[in-house]
Amino acid sequence: MDRLQNFMAGRNGADHFFRFQAAAALVLYLIGLFAHVRILNLLAWVLLAWALFRALSKNLAARSRENALYLARREQVLRWFSLQKCRWRDRKTHCYFSCPKCGKTLRVPKNQGRIVVTCAACGWQFERRT
Ligand SMILES: [Zn+2]
Secondary structure, eight states: OHHHHHHHTTSOOSOHHHHHHHHHHHHHHHHHHHHTOHHHHHHHHHHHHHHHHHHHOSOHHHHHHHHHHHHHHHHHHHHHHHHHHHHHHTTTTEEEEEOTTTOOEEEEESSOOEEEEEOTTTOOEEEEEO
16 A cells, blocks of 8 residues: 555546546446447547546646646536526526626516616626517
8 A cells, every 4th residue: 555655646646637537438438338439439548548647647737737727617517507507497587698798697587678787797788678
């Protein structure tokens, strides 16, 4: 056990991005196995090799940047799914649209006629029919 600890000392190890890569490699491998698509198996091995390279790498600054980028992207994806869930839940009572100035998603009540909407993020005002 000491030999493994000594070997892993100063290396990146299993971070969030490593776990995602390993899980994605497993899923790709299983799909390729059952669908008989060899390119997916090859992709799974490449992804696993990349994950292992990252886990064993001693360039902690670069691996930390990659992990932070992955976490930021994951947060964007989770936020998008959360927004879709809210849109579906409020589909009968509220309208969703983007602010023409800053692009922030806004929610206003439905069936109010023409209303002046003020963006909460940038303060831009514009008219919309709901
Ligand atoms: Zn705005």
